[in-house]
Structure formats: C-alpha cells, structure tokens
Amino acid sequence: MVMDxxxxxxxxxxxxxxxxxxLKGSDGAEVQRKALKLGAVRQSLNRAxxxxxxxxxxxxxxxxxxxxxxxxxxxxxxxxxxxxxxSIIPGGTTREDxxxxxxxxxxxxxxxxxxxxxxxxxxxxxxATGERMVVLGIPAGVKIHSAVxxxxxxxxxxxxxxxxxxxxxxxxxxxxxxxxxxxxxxGFVSAKLYGCxxxxxxxxxxxxxxxxxxPGEQAAMxxxxxxxxxxxxxxWLYVIGPGTTTRAxxxxxxxxxxxxxxxxxxxxxxxxxxAWLGELAAADVNESQLLALLGGRKAKIVVTPIGGQGYIxxxxxxxxxPDVLATVGKDNVIVVSTSAKIHSLGGRPLxxxxxxxxxxxxxxxxxxxxxxYNERIVYKVSYC
Amino acid sequence: xxxxxxxxxxxxxxxxNLRRFHQAKWDEPIIFELSCxxxxxxxxxxxxxxVKEQVGDVLADLPGYMRRKEPPGLPELSQPQVLRHYVRLSxxxxxxxxxxxxxxxxxxxxxxxxxxxxxxxxxKLADLHPLQxxxxxxxxxxxxxRFEQILKEISGMDRFSLQPAAGSAAIYANVSMIRAYHxxxxxxxxxxEVITTIFSHPSNAACAQTAGYxxxxxxxxxxxxxxxxxxKAAVSERTxxxxxxxxxxxxxxxxxxxxxxxxxxxxxxxxxxxxxxxNGILGITRAKDAGFDLCHFNLHKTFSSPHxxxxxxxxxGGVTKELERFLPVPVIAFDGERYSLDYxxxxxxxxxxxxxxxxxxxxxxxxxxxxxxxxxxxxxxxxAVLNNNYLLKKMLEIPGVSAPYAKGKRRIEQxxxxxxxxxxxxxxxxxELGVRAADFGVHYxxxxxxxxxxxxxxxxxxxxxxxxxxxxxxxxxxxxxxEARTDPELVRTAPHNSTVHTIDHxxxxxxxxxxxxxxxxxxxxxxxxx
Numbered sequence: 057m058v059m060d061x062x063x064x065x066x067x068x069x070x071x072x073x074x075x076x077x078x079l080k081g082s083d084g085a086e087v088q089r090k091a092l093k094l095g096a097v098r099q100s101l102n103r104a105x106x107x108x109x110x111x112x113x114x115x116x117x118x119x120x121x122x123x124x125x126x127x128x129x130x131x132x133x134x135x136x137x138x139x140x141x142x143s144i145i146p147g148g149t150t151r152e153d154x155x156x157x158x159x160x161x162x163x164x165x166x167x168x169x170x171x172x173x174x175x176x177x178x179x180x181x182x183x184a185t186g187e188r189m190v191v192l193g194i195p196a197g198v199k200i201h202s203a204v205x206x207x208x209x210x211x212x213x214x215x216x217x218x219x220x221x222x223x224x225x226x227x228x229x230x231x232x233x234x235x236x237x238x239x240x241x242x243g244f245v246s247a248k249l250y251g252c253x254x255x256x257x258x259x260x261x262x263x264x265x266x267x268x269x270x271p272g273e274q275a276a277m278x279x280x281x282x283x284x285x286x287x288x289x290x291x292w293l294y295v296i297g298p299g300t301t302t303r304a305x306x307x308x309x310x311x312x313x314x315x316x317x318x319x320x321x322x323x324x325x326x327x328x329x330x331a332w333l334g335e336l337a338a339a340d341v342n343e344s345q346l347l348a349l350l351g352g353r354k355a356k357i358v359v360t361p362i363g364g365q366g367y368i369x370x371x372x373x374x375x376x377x378p379d380v381l382a383t384v385g386k387d388n389v390i391v392v393s394t395s396a397k398i399h400s401l402g403g404r405p406l407x408x409x410x411x412x413x414x415x416x417x418x419x420x421x422x423x424x425x426x427x428x429y430n431e432r433i434v435y436k437v438s439y440c
Numbered sequence: 441x442x443x444x445x446x447x448x449x450x451x452x453x454x455x456x457n458l459r460r461f462h463q464a465k466w467d468e469p470i471i472f473e474l475s476c477x478x479x480x481x482x483x484x485x486x487x488x489x490x491v492k493e494q495v496g497d498v499l500a501d502l503p504g505y506m507r508r509k510e511p512p513g514l515p516e517l518s519q520p521q522v523l524r525h526y527v528r529l530s531x532x533x534x535x536x537x538x539x540x541x542x543x544x545x546x547x548x549x550x551x552x553x554x555x556x557x558x559x560x561x562x563x564k565l566a567d568l569h570p571l572q573x574x575x576x577x578x579x580x581x582x583x584x585x586r587f588e589q590i591l592k593e594i595s596g597m598d599r600f601s602l603q604p605a606a607g608s609a610a611i612y613a614n615v616s617m618i619r620a621y622h623x624x625x626x627x628x629x630x631x632x633e634v635i636t637t638i639f640s641h642p643s644n645a646a647c648a649q650t651a652g653y654x655x656x657x658x659x660x661x662x663x664x665x666x667x668x669x670x671x672k673a674a675v676s677e678r679t680x681x682x683x684x685x686x687x688x689x690x691x692x693x694x695x696x697x698x699x700x701x702x703x704x705x706x707x708x709x710x711x712x713x714x715x716x717x718x719n720g721i722l723g724i725t726r727a728k729d730a731g732f733d734l735c736h737f738n739l740h741k742t743f744s745s746p747h748x749x750x751x752x753x754x755x756x757g758g759v760t761k762e763l764e765r766f767l768p769v770p771v772i773a774f775d776g777e778r779y780s781l782d783y784x785x786x787x788x789x790x791x792x793x794x795x796x797x798x799x800x801x802x803x804x805x806x807x808x809x810x811x812x813x814x815x816x817x818x819x820x821x822x823x824a825v826l827n828n829n830y831l832l833k834k835m836l837e838i839p840g841v842s843a844p845y846a847k848g849k850r851r852i853e854q855x856x857x858x859x860x861x862x863x864x865x866x867x868x869x870x871x872e873l874g875v876r877a878a879d880f881g882v883h884y885x886x887x888x889x890x891x892x893x894x895x896x897x898x899x900x901x902x903x904x905x906x907x908x909x910x911x912x913x914x915x916x917x918x919x920x921x922x923e924a925r926t927d928p929e930l931v932r933t934a935p936h937n938s939t940v941h942t943i944d945h946x947x948x949x950x951x952x953x954x955x956x957x958x959x960x961x962x963x964x965x966x967x968x969x970x
Contacts, residue, residue, distance in 0.1 A: 210867030214932060226947065272889070275951050395657075396890040403660065422673035430654045431645070433638075434674045 060116045061220045064166035064189075065104070065138070066157050066181070068173035069125040069149055071197045072099040100196035103209045104130035104172040107194040110213025117220065120166055122157045125149065130172075151180045158184035168256070170216050172196040175234040178204050182232045182251045190227060191253050192216055201233035201364060204253045219256040228257040229274075231300060233362070248372040249298050249316045249362075276394040277304040279429040284358060284390060285309060285334075286429075288323035293337060295320050295346065295384070297359035297373045301392050305358060309334035317341070318375045320349055343377045350380065356388040357381070366401045368437070369419065370409035378412030386418050392426045398433055405436040413439075450908050456915035461881035464531035465939040471525055472958055475515035481522060513959075532939040534883045536747070540909045542831070543874070543884035545854045545898030546641070546689050548719045548741035556744070556807045560800035570795035574780050580799060581779035585772045587806040588756075594817070595715070595735050596728025597758030602802055603768040603792040607716050608643040610736035610755025611683070614712045615651040616789040617734060617759065617766040618681045621710060624766075624787070631680035631709070637666045639688035639856075641714050642888050653680060664845025666694045671703055679709035687717055689887070689898065690844075691828065691851030701731035710734065710763075718742045719902060720825045720853030723818030727758070734759050743805035754801035768792045823903040824853045827910060831855070831901050834914040838921050840865060844893050854900035856893050859921075863895045868924035868931050870895040876923065876934035880916040 108130055111117070119138040121127030124146055131138040141160055144153050154173070158181045161169055168190050171177055174197010181191060193205035194212040206212035218224040232250045281304040288294065296302050296319045306313040306321065313319055317340035324335065338349055357376060361368050368391055369376060381389070391406070408419045416439035425433040450457055487495075499507075517525075541549040559565070568577060588600045604610035615634070622628040634648035637658045645655045656674050661667035666688070682704040687693040694700065701711045713727040713735040719742045727735035739745050740753030747753055759767060769788045770781035781796070812820065829850050835841055840862030843855055859870045874884035874897065887896040901910055924931050935941065947953040955961035 208864065208867050210928065211869075214867070226950070272950065394890075398659070399890060399892045402894070403662075422670055424656070427657070430649055430652075432654065432656045434656055434658055434670045436670070 061168075062118045062120055062164065062166040063111070063216070063220060064158075064161035064164075064169035065108075065119055065121040065127040065131055066154060066161075066169065066171040066173070066177075067100050067104045067121075067125065067127045067130050068154055068171065068177040068196070069100055071173035071177055072103075100172040100194075101125065101130055103194050103196040105133050106209035107170065107172070107213035107216070108134040108136070110210060111217040111220070120161055120164055122153065126153060126157065151176070154180040155184040158189075162189050168192060168216060168219055170194060170212065172209075174200055175202050175232070178202045178232045178253065179234050179250050182253055185253075187229075187252060187254050189254070190219075190256060192219075192255055201235060201362075203230040203363065204232060204255050215256055215258050218258060224256050224258045226257040227254050229253075229300060230255040231363070251315060252300065273394050273396055276396070276428055277301050278308075279431075280392050280394070280426055281305040281308040283426055283429045283431070284392060288325075288334075289354070289356075290323060290325040291354070292323055293320055293350065293353050293355040294323060294334075295350075295355060295357045295376060295380070297357070297376060299360040301360040301394065301397070302358055305392070306334070311336050312339075314340040316372075318346070318373060320346070341375060343375050343380065346375060346377075346380050347383070350383055355384050356390055357384050358390045358392060360392050361397060361401075361406055363397045364400050366404055366406045368406050368408060370407075370411065378410045378415040381410060381415050381419065382412075389419070389423075390426060391423055393433075395427045395433065398425065398427065398435060405438040408437060408439045416440075450912065456908070456911040458916055458919055459881045459912075461879070462937040463534070463878075463881075463939050464528070466528040466532060468525065468528045468532070470958075471515045471517070471522075474517055474521060474525060477516055479516045479518050479521075481517060481519040534878060534881070534938075539882045540905065540913050541883060542899050542901045542905060542910070542913045543877070543882060543897070545856065545885065545900035546717065547747065548717070548738070548853075548900060548902055549747070550719070550741075550744055550902035551904040552744050552746045552804070553808065553811070556804040557746075559807055560803050565800065565803060568799075574778075578779055580796075580803070581772055581781070583806050584796070584799070584802055585774050585779055587802055587809070588772060590806070590809055591737065591756055591758060593814075594718075594722060594726070595737075595758050596726035597735060598728075598761045599764045599767060599771065600756050600758045601767045601771060601792075602754070602756050603770075603797040604736070604755035604757055605793055605798065606740065606753035607641070607714075607736065607738040607755050608647060609792060610738070610757045611641075611643050611647040611712075611714060612650065613755075613757050613768055613789065613792055614683070614734045614736060615647050615653065615681075617757075617763055618710050618712065619651065620766040620787065620789050621763055622680055627708070631678055633674075633676075633678045634680055635671065635674050635682045635704070635709075637684050637688060638892055639666075639690050639692075640683070640685040641689065641716055644683040644685070644712075644714055648681075648683060660845055664690075664692065664847070665696070666700065668696050668699055668703070671700060675703055675707040675709065677708065679704060679707045681710040681712055683712040683714065685714040685717055687720065687852040687854075689717070689854070689856060690846075690893075691853065691855040691900075692846045692849070693852050697730050705731065712736075716741055717853065719900075720821050720828070722821040723814065724821055728760065733763055739801050739805040744808040745801045745804040752798050752801060754798040754805075770796075820903045821853075824901070827901040827903065827905055828853050828855060828899075830907070831899060831910050831914065834910065835899070835917070838914070838918045840921055840924075841917075853902070854898060856887060856896055856898045858893045859895040859897065862921055862924060866924040866928050868928050870897055872931055872934070873897070873917070873920050873924065875938075876920045876931045877916050878935045879937040880919070882913055882916050884917075 113135045119131050119136045121131055121138045121140060122142045123140050123144050126144055126149060128138055128140050142157055154177055162185045170192050171181060172194040178193055192212055192215060194209050195205040206215055229252045232253055234248060234250055280301060284305050285308050296306060298316050303313040303315060311321060311334055319339050320337040320341060321334045322337045338345060359368050359373060362371055408416045410416055420437045420439050422434050423437050425435050427433045536549050584602055591600045604613050619628055622631045632654055633656055634653040635656045636644045648655050658667050658670045686697055704711050710733045713732040715727060715735050716738045718737055736755050736757045738753060738755055740747045765787040766789055769785050769791055770783045773780045773782040832851055832855050835857055840859060842858050844858050859873060863869050870886050877884045885898055887898050920931060955964050
C-alpha cells in the first residue's frame with residue numbers, strides 16, 4: 057500500500073511514573089525524583105511499543121522522532137529506522153523537550169503526531185502546535201481527562217495506521233483537559249479546559265466512556281446553540297462558561313469566544329424577526345468583573361459539564377462564584393450538553409462544588425439539560 | 441429420531457460447531473451505473489392502426505403542466521441484467537432467511553411463515569383494486585375488521601386504525617391524536633412537551649420532535665429502572681404526553697409503570713405505549729389495563745409479517761373510547777351485515793396512507809394469529825422470554841460481557857449487553873466483534889447512536905429459535921471474544937469470509953456528507969443528474 061507519509065512520534069519518558077506509586081501525577085522534578093526513588097517503572101515506552109506494533113514498518117512510512125527514550129527506542133524496538141532529530145539529556149528530559157520536539161515536527165510537516173503521555177503531555181503539545189497539526193495520544197499518563205487519547209495503546213496504533221493509510225479520513229476537535237496536580241494530591245479533582253487539538257476520528261475505536269466529539273456531535277452542538285439562541289430574552293446578559301459546546305452558542309451569534317474562559321454577552325432582538333443579535337459585553341472575565349457587570353441586570357448563566365466527570369460548577373469555571381450564582385439564581389442557569397457527553401458519565405450525576413454548601417444545595421436536584429433543538433434531558437445534580 | 445441424532449452434527453463434545461461459511465462476493469456497481477442508453481427490458485409493440493383510429497390520441501386530454509419535458513432518468517437495462525443484478529445483491533446479504541437471526545435486537549426478527557406470503561400474493565387479494573366498490577371487497581374488509589377485534593383483545597384498547605405504514609408512522613399518528621385531544625380541550629398551546637425515556641425507541645422522541653413538541657428524556661435511576669423521581673420533576677401543566685416503550689430496549693420491564701401513568705394523568709397529560717416490543721407480553725399484560733390512552737403494534741415485528749425490506753411493514757394504532765374520534769380515516773365499520781370504510785369522522789387527524797393502508801401485511805398478521813389462537817399467542821410470549829433468559833445466562837458466562845442496569849435481574853424478550861470489559865482488556869470493540877461474527881454466517885447489531893451502554897450489543901432471540909440455534913449464536917460470540925484475546929489482529933481485520941470489508945463509518949455521523957437519494961448524492965459530489 058502506498059503511503060508516503062511522515063509519522064511524528066514523541067514519547068514522554070516520565071509520563072505516568074507517578075501513578076503506580078500513588079503520587080497522582082508526574083508534574084514537577086521533585087515528584088519525578090520521588091517516584092523513581094519509590095521504585096516507579098517507566099510505563100510510556102512499553103505503551104508506545106504496544107501502539108507502534110500495530111503499524112506496519114513499510115518503506116514509504118517515515119518516522120520522525122526524538123532521540124533515545126523520547127521515541128527512538130520505541131521506534132527501533134518495533135523494527136523502524138526512524139529519522140532522529142533534536143537532542144536530549146538522557147534521564148533528564150523535561151516538558152521543554154516535548155514542546156520543542158512538537159514544534160520541530162510541525163515544521164517538518166508530519167502527517168500525524170503520535171505521542172505517548174498523559175494530560176500534561178497533551179497540554180505541552182497543544183501549547184507548541186495549537187490546532188495546526190493532527191495528533192493522537194497513546195494513553196500513558198496518570199491523569200487522562202483529555203479526549204485526545206485513544207482508549208488504549210492498541211487502539212491508538214490501529215487508529216494511527218488507519219489514518220496514515222487513508223482508511224480513516226474524518227477529523228474531530230478534541231478537548232485538552234488537565235487537572236491541577238497540586239490540588240489533585242490534596243484530594244480535589246479540578247480539571248480545566250486548555251484548548252483543542254485535531255484528532256483522527258473512527259467511531260468504532262473511540263466510542264466509549266470518554267465520549268469524543270464526532271461529526272454528529274458537532275451537529276448536535278449547532279442544534280443546542282440554535283435552541284439557546286432562539287430562547288434568548290431581549291436585553292438580558294448571558295454569562296457563557298468555557299467549552300466547545302458553549303462556544304457554538306456565541307458562534308451562532310457571530311461572536312468570538314474565550315474557549316477556556318467566561319465571556320458575557322448581551323442579547324438583542326432584531327426588529328420584527330425571529331433572529332437574535334448578540335454583542336460581547338466582556339471577554340474572559342473574573343469574579344469581581346462578573347459581579348460588577350451583573351449588578352441589577354437580568355442575567356442567565358450557560359454552562360456545559362466537563363466530559364467524563366460531570367462538574368457544571370466549581371471546576372474550570374470558578375469565576376462563576378457562589379456570589380454570582382446566588383445573584384443570578386437557579387432558574388436562570390442553563391445547562392447545555394450533547395447526549396454523548398451525558399452518556400460519558402456512565403449514569404453518574406452532574407456535580408457542583410462551588411465551595412458554598414448553600415449554593416451547592418440550591419443547585420442540586422433534577423435539572424433540565426439542553427441537549428438539542430427542542431430537546432431536554434432531565435438529569436440529577438449532586439454535590440459532595 | 442432420537443434427540444442426539446438430530447443435534448449430532450451441530451455439537452462436538454457438547455460445544456456447538458461453528459459454521460464454515462463463505463459469502464459470495466460480486467464487484468457489482470449500483471443499478472444506475474449499469475445503465476446503457478437504449479437498452480430495454482420490454483419492447484412494447486406498436487399499436488395497430490385500427491386501434492389507433494378508434495382510440496385517438498389518449499394523451500390529448502392530459503394538461504401540459506402534467507407532462508414531463510424529458511423522460512425520467514431511469515436506468516436502462518435488459519431483463520437478464522436486472523435479474524442478475526438483484527440476485528447478486530441478495531447473495532451479498534446476511535438476511536433473515538439465511539442466518540440465525542438473533543442479533544438485530546429490538547426488531548423482533550421472528551420467522552415469517554412462507555404460507556402467509558402465498559396468501560398475500562394470492563390473486564384473490566393481489567387482483568383487488570383499491571377503487572373497487574365496497575360491495576365487492578367485503579371479504580378483505582371482514583378480515584381487517586376481525587383483525588382489529590383481535591388487537592382490541594390483546595391490548596384492551598377500544599378502537600384501532602390499520603392505516604399507519606409502520607412503527608414510526610403509528611407513533612406519529614399517536615402524537616397527532618395527542619395534539620388533537622389537547623386542541624379539543626383548548627390546551628394545545630400550553631401543552632408543548634412530550635416526555636420519553638432514553639431506552640424507549642428513539643422514534644418516540646423523533647416523532648414528537650417532528651410534530652413540533654419539545655422532547656424531555658429521562659435516564660435510568662440508580663437501580664437501572666426508569667426514574668420515577670425524574671418523571672415527577674419533569675411533568676407540569678406543559679406536559680402533553682408520556683411516550684414510552686416497555687419493556688425498554690434493555691429488555692427491562694418498568695415495574696412502576698402504573699405509577700408513571702398516573703403521575704402523567706394527574707398532570708393532565710396522555711400516555712402512549714410504544715408496543716413494538718410486545719413479543720414478550722402477548723396475553724400477559726395489556727396497555728389499557730396499565731392505564732394507557734394510546735398504543736401501537738408493529739405488524740412486521742410481533743405479528744410476523746416480514747420487515748420493510750421484505751415487503752412493507754405496517755403499524756396498528758389503538759386508542760381508548762375517549763380518543764376514538766381522533767383516529768385516522770378510514771376506520772372499518774360493520775353494521776351487523778355489511779362492512780364499510782368510514783371516512784365521515786370530522787375530528788379525525790386525517791389520512792395517513794392511500795386507500796386502505798397496507799392490506800397484504802394485515803392479511804399476513806391475521807393469518808399468523810389465526811394459526812396460533814389465543815393460547816398460542818401467550819405461548820409465543822412465554823417461549824420468547826424463556827429463549828431470551830437462556831441466552832442471557834449463556835452470554836453472561838462469556839468472560840468480558842455484562843448486562844448493565846438492573847443487575848442480576850432477568851430480562852423480558854431481549855437484552856442489551858456491554859463488551860466494555862473485553863474492549864478495555866483487548867482493544868477490540870463491539871462493532872469489530874460483530875464484523876467478525878459475520879465470518880460465521882450470523883448477523884449482529886450494536887445499538888442506536890450515540891451509545892448509552894458502552895460497547896453495546898442487543899440480542900433478541902424471539903420464539904422462532906431452537907436451543908441449538910441459541911447455542912450456535914452464543915458459540916460464535918464466545919469464539920470471537922476468545923479470538924479478541926488470543927489473535928486480536930484476526931478480529932480487527934475481519935470479515936475474512938464476507939463480502940464488504942471494513943469501511944470508514946465516520947461519514948455516517950456527519951449530516952453534511954449524507955445523501956438520501958442517488959440524485960442527492962450526485963448533487964453533493966458536484967455531478968449533474970443525467
């Protein structure tokens with residue numbers, strides 16, 4: 057089969073070493089030293105090999121990778137003769153190595169960047185390349201909240217091979233999530249959306265608990281946006297939380313959105329028409345800006361749950377604080393979600409953890425989730 | 441013959457033998473691409489001069505606007521080409537008459553007795569014209585009337601319409617009647633919400649949406665049953681109706697169904713029972729007894745008429761006395777002597793299909809019921825449930841498979857399984873298992889999209905399967921699951937004995953890439969229609 061393709065490969069050698077020894081992540085040099093001292097084994101090499109085994113080493117497939125433990129070892133173990141670029145200090149790689157490797161591969165025009173790592177690695181690659189490159193994650197971290205990873209190394213290899221051979225052509229936009237590891241070690245899961253990467257999409261290899269955003273889901277987001285916009289009230293303010301689902305709403309109004317921040321828009325009814333104009337009142341606001349804007353105004357809050365976790369308040373959108381929520385009131389909270397994201401919760405309830413028990417309790421119970429145009433899901437909201 | 445002689449060739453050391461099967465594969469283009477200008481299947485002879493003189497120009501009276509400017513873009517082929525084309529396509533199918541059809545759960549793929557096809561094709565029916573005078577079609581009207589009486593007995597409902605074209609058409613008719621009912625009470629504007637559950641047939645949500653209702657979907661409670669508290673949170677003065685399936689697509693029967701109905705009635709809404717999954721409850725529970733106002737059956741599922749591709753399906757919608765005046769027209773009337781089609785119903789939601797509806801389907805269903813009798817119908821349900829629970833036990837013995845929701849409880853006539861554990865272990869997904877199962881000559885289906893149960897498969901054995909059939913089917917899945925562990929590549933690259941190999945499914949989810957007709961397809965790819 058004629059491929060004539062370039063596959064970029066980055067193995068984050070320290071990804072996942074914190075997990076088995078109970079350190080909840082591998083960010084930070086001290087944690088990594090501690091992990092190795094506790095007898096941690098480097099998982100990512102084996103996982104990268106398990107993925108690469110699924111890709112046939114044919115002549116017209118060139119693998120571009122970093123030296124030794126950052127990809128070369130894995131590629132050679134699977135019978136490839138990779139093009140090795142860059143330089144590293146063996147045993148002392150850092151996130152900067154991941155970032156520069158991703159940048160160089162972007163410049164070399166690789167067709168697909170396959171990386172072995174967790175959420176931190178995905179974040180580094182996002183910072184280096186944005187949405188300019190097609191990537192796919194081999195899950196090898198302690199924390200996997202991002203949707204950029206395949207469900208296991210074998211599926212990652214299958215999907216990468218299928219994409220390189222042109223058997224899979226669809227791409228999807230996948231959210232890069234990461235948790236604050238310091239908070240995670242204290243016992244809190246605090247995931248945050250960092251951005252989006254473009255990932256090959258093949259339903260049968262990705263449909264699982266970690267619901268990805270498929271072409272069908274893009275259509276669902278458009279339908280959700282149409283529903284929310286059609287019900288907007290004239291001269292009300294709309295506080296729009298982070299995420300791609302909420303971004304579809306501002307996109308329908310022709311406005312830009314801070315993907316990972318909170319924006320405020322003002323709705324305005326166009327004369328004599330069933331259409332709406334919106335104007336951006338403020339972008340990427342913090343709590344005090346929000347409270348100042350809301351003073352005395354009629355407002356609604358639009359949020360979407362974090363996929364796989366279900367938090368609607370208290371994670372990644374702390375700007376929408378208990379005071380903000382108390383001002384706006386439960387009846388003016390609009391939760392939006394594709395049904396696939398609700399299914400990714402596996403039956404667990406939506407969650408709130410605003411830090412204020414009275415507000416948490418006010419928000420809990422059954423809520424209407426806007427899941428499409430004229431579609432609602434009645435779903436339970438709980439708090440810890 | 442002793443039992444062991446009958447089954448000897450199907451088992452080895454107690455384990456079911458897997459079939460050695462290889463499907464025919466034809467590199468067959470679609471029929472439009474086979475077209476060659478000027479080819480004809482039939483040459484119509486020239487009209488004789490004397491006939492022409494007598495008749496004149498028969499088209500002269502046809503108004504200009506009704507005449508085509510160009511001939512239609514139909515494929516031009518000879519008869520043997522057409523025959524070969526369709527026989528080849530039929531060989532590339534894994535149809536209901538070819539395999540142990542268990543894998544298409546929710547569709548009740550029972551055996552359709554061939555004798556009923558012969559009845560439907562008999563000239564006494566096939567040669568009838570729908571515009572014949574009622575006096576000359578008393579026989580078929582009598583059959584339709586009698587079949588309605590049977591459905592009334594099975595459901596407890598007071599009147600039926602045999603007009604709907606199939607299940608979704610019947611559900612749509614029910615939504616239309618629900619709206620007509622609220623309109624008659626001056627509440628149509630206020631009641632704009634329909635409530636359903638996630639494991640009801642998606643047609644309930646889709647039809648309600650199409651009819652302009654806002655749809656509210658409930659998810660299961662912690663025990664896996666439809667969530668009564670969620671229903672209580674969802675109902676209001678805006679509730680038009682509850683539209684649900686029971687047992688749901690998981691095979692779980694809602695044990696609080698009467699409470700569901702009364703919560704909705706108390707709020708002023710109606711309750712519609714989607715009885716497409718009726719095969720396990722025939723003669724056991726009745727829609728009206730649980731308090732429902734409307735219900736429908738799929739004659740091509742529970743009542744054995746072949747499904748859509750084998751000749752049209754049909755739905756039958758039943759209602760209580762209170763809703764009778766809204767039924768689609770015509771209904772079959774009987775004055776004690778003559779049967780007639782009653783169109784004089786001012787409150788009716790109108791007409792669904794031309795003329796009588798799908799009469800051959802009604803005839804097949806009537807013949808099927810008459811061959812069984814009342815006791816036979818109940819036995820159908822009992823055997824379907826027994827078969828399914830035997831299958832459930834055997835399936836759950838396969839490592840890596842589970843039956844989510846209502847754990848440890850039996851199912852009615854079907855079950856939705858999950859291969860999540862196997863997928864996590866091997867990286868082989870449910871769809872891949874199904875494609876590999878085709879190598880052993882059996883068909884397999886996952887579930888509607890998006891998947892609620894991860895890595896799903898939905899099996900419904902009906903009463904038509906023998907124990908040997910069930911063992912064979914489970915044997916195939918157990919074997920394929922084992923292959924996923926020992927030789928995942930073999931499963932991943934399947935099918936090996938089948939016609940079509942793996943295709944990229946992602947465009948299926950992308951509305952911008954879909955095309956419903958050949959013409960729409962040509963338009964989409966930028967080619968003009970010929």
